[in-house]
Amino acid sequence: MDIMSKNGKIFSLDIGTRTIIGVVGELQDNSFKILASEKIEHEKRNMYDGQIHDIDSVVKIVTKTKELLEQKLNTKLDKVAIAAAGRALKTHRSSLEREIDFSIEIDERLVESLEMEAIQIAQSSLDKSTLKEEQKYYCVGYTVINYYLDGNFMEKLEGHKGNRIGVDVLATFLPYTVVDSLYTVMNRVGLEVVNLTLEPIAAMNIAVKKSLRLLNIALVDIGAGTSDIAISKDGTIVAYAMASVAGDEITEEIARTYLLDFDAAEKLKIGLNSKDVHKFIDIVGVEHQIKTETILDAINPSIKTIAREIGNKILEFNEKAPSAVFLVGGGSQIPRLNEYIGEVLGLQKERVVVRDASIIENVLDIPEELHGPDAITPIGIGYFAINNMYKDFTEVNVNGQKIKLFNTKNLKVSDALAFAGFNPRKLIPKRGEGIIYYLNGEQKKVFGEVGEPAKIYVNEKLANLETGLKNGDSVRVIEASKGREAQINVLDCINMSKRVIVNNKYIKLVLEVRINKELISDNILINNGDIIETKEIRHLSQLLSYMDINKDEHIVYKDGKIINNDYALKEDDILVVKASRNGETKEEESHQKSIRLTINGEETEILHDRTSFIFVDIFDYIEINLTKPQGELILNVNGIKAEFTQELKDGDKIEVYWKK
Structure with a gap:
């Protein structure tokens, strides 16, 4: 959506609690050039704390502002950029x-x-x-x-x-409903809203240039009804806040102190930063002539209250005092306010400053009536809109x-x-x-x-x-998926092929496996909580006993060195057992048997000294890695699923392989 009217101009409106300011400008050489502006005060209190209450009255003033600008420029305005007050946050x-x-x-x-x-x-x-x-x-x-x-x-x-x-x-x-009232006014005036921002964002974008936003800076837009706060750090706006105190609190305090109606008190407040002496007549007809310092002393508690509310709100959202505080908006001109905000934050008063239009960059032809701090937000709305060409x-x-x-x-x-x-x-x-x-x-x-x-x-x-x-x-x-649940079987938990070599014969070390007390003979799945117990040969004495070798009559060598009976066996140990008689030793004789099997299609003769040769014994004579599963392990005898303890006979056909 093009944010500009057909004539290439951007119209921005700041609908404040006390005044409505309209600015018309255009993009010129990467700058926002102001062509015309209008500032009109509400005839009565149509707004409270930045929120529209009397839509019809606001429609009349916006219509008047629009028509005056159209007359100045001799053009039709049909699109508008606006901002929502921080009070809605x-x-x-x-x-x-x-x-x-x-x-x-x-x-x-x-x-x-x-x-x-x-x-x-x-x-x-x-x-x-x-x-x-x-x-x-x-x-x-x-x-x-x-x-x-x-x-x-x-x-x-x-x-x-x-x-x-x-x-x-x-x-x-x-x-969203707070924004609706703004849209309603614009629709009745015949303006299409093409950009909506927040007032503190509009002010921040023009009062604090991007290079300064690397610093921790709090910008406070003090209007009549609310004080909107935006906090920058590390190059971006990190927080927004709102203090429900602003210039109207001072106006009301002056009215109570000196018996003035609201409009007279507002006029007196505005003059506090430009006159030394003030003459006025109160509602009972008494004429006064009072110095500015005397008035400020009388309303000093109210000024301190506003400073305390703003300072505490900054501390709440920033969690510490910022590096500096910039004040904008009509209410920022109240004398002593910046000094008191500095006291609340523990900052030197030089670090709490009032910003006016003199600090604005990339904006051309700012009229005299828009040089004060109250013009920062309306100029900022137009500047933000022309530099952010997207919908609200x-x-x-x-x-x-x-x-x-x-x-x-x-x-x-x-x-x-x-x-x-x-x-x-x-x-x-x-x-x-x-x-x-x-x-x-x-x-x-x-x-x-x-x-x-x-x-x-x-x-x-x-x-x-x-x-x-x-x-x-x-x-x-x-959506992200859930992974497959763990699935393991007996051979994943126990190295059934663990063995040692004794006198050139393979001896398996895992003799028996029980799961939950039940003897198992198959590569079954393990369930959560299963208790697995193995009967294993762990020490040399157990090995000799298993092989029915008298440990007192034999000597066992490993790598040419004699080992003791309490030696802890390691997988693939190579041992030599010799009998000792009358001080002499001789190799233990073995009475070997043979069995002929066809393993994975290849006929093999296996020599052994076992009483019977069972299926699990073949792992001592074949090469297959059971520690790294590569699919489904197939274990068959003569085409039928095998059991670990199944006795094998001559001529049996064995299948042992990973099926992928």
Whole structure:
């Protein structure tokens, strides 16, 4: 949408509590050139605290402002840029803690989903607290206050591992219905709203240039009804706030102190920063002639109250004193106010300054009536509009749902998902259920597989949470999946092929396996909580006993050295056993037997000294890696599924292989 009227001009309106200011300008050599302006005061109190109350009266003044500008420029104005007052903002702080998989490194996606969920908690809390208002709120910005890892404060979570992560966020919301009154006025005047911002944003954009936003600066737009606050840090606006005190408090205090009506008190207030002596007549006819300092002393408590409210609000949202405070708006001209705000914040008074149009860059031909601090916001509205040529609301589609997002920053996929209520936990893959089992009394844990992360598409192109959005974009999210649960069998837990070589013969070390006291003879699946017990040969004395060798009459060598009976056997140890008689030794004789088998299609003769040759014995004579599963393990005898303890006979056909 083109933000300009057909004649190439941009019309901006600042509808304030006391005055309405209209500015018409155009883009010229990358600058905003002001062509005309009008400033009209409300004839009566049509607005309170920045909110329109009497729509008809405001329509009349806006119409008058528009017509006067059209006459000056001899042109028709049909489009307008406006701003919503900070009084409409609501801020909620929320905290969230989430358990995570400690084996997975924390990445940016996980942190962003945590922040999204915290914002949704703030949104839900706000919706509950404003249930009677029956209006929808939009998140227009948030700032992260703290991160936590396993309950401890962390500046940054990415790259760490832990069991729990947490975050504190401060989220700011704008009610859509408050904007409606502005739209209603514009519609009745015949103006199309082509850009909407927030008043503190408009003021910040023109009073604090981008290079200064790297600093921690608080800008306070002190109007008649409210004091709107915007806080910058690290190059961006990180928080918005509103103090419900402003210039009208001073006007009302002057009226009470000197018995004046509101208009007379307002006139006296305006003169406090330009006159030394003031003459006026109160409502009972008494004429006064009072010095400015005397009046300021009389209303000093009210000035301090405003300063305290503004200062405390800055501290609440910034959590410390900023580097500097810039004051704009008509109420900023109240004498002593900047000094007292500095005292509340603990800043030197030189660091709390009133900004007027003299500091504005890239704006040409500013008229004399717009040189004061009260003109910062109306000029800022036009400047912001001409430099941000997009609609006030961006419409996007999220998984088939149309949503409207308020344009207060560069919109990202994460903003759209948060507003659409998408559960951020669905962005993070979950690990499948694990299995805990017990092997000879020792607890073992096998993790399930990690699922696939969510896939995000913008206009059917692969994207991420940081991808920018523009009007009309379509966002599609494929939720993260849960990984497969852990699945293991006996051979995954126990190395059944573990063996040693004794006098050139293979001797297997695992003799028996029981699961939950039951003897097993097959490669069955292990269930969660299973208790596995093995009967194994672990020491040399056990090996000699198993082989029916008298340990007192034999000597055992390993690598040419004699080993003791308590020697702990290692897989693939090569041992030599010799008998000792009358001080002499001779090799233990073996009475070997043979069996002929066809293993995986190849006929093989196996020599052994066993009483019987069972299926599991073949693992001592074939090469197959059972420690690294490569598919389904096939174990067959003569085409029938084998059992570990099944006795083999000459001529049996054996199949042992991984099926992929």
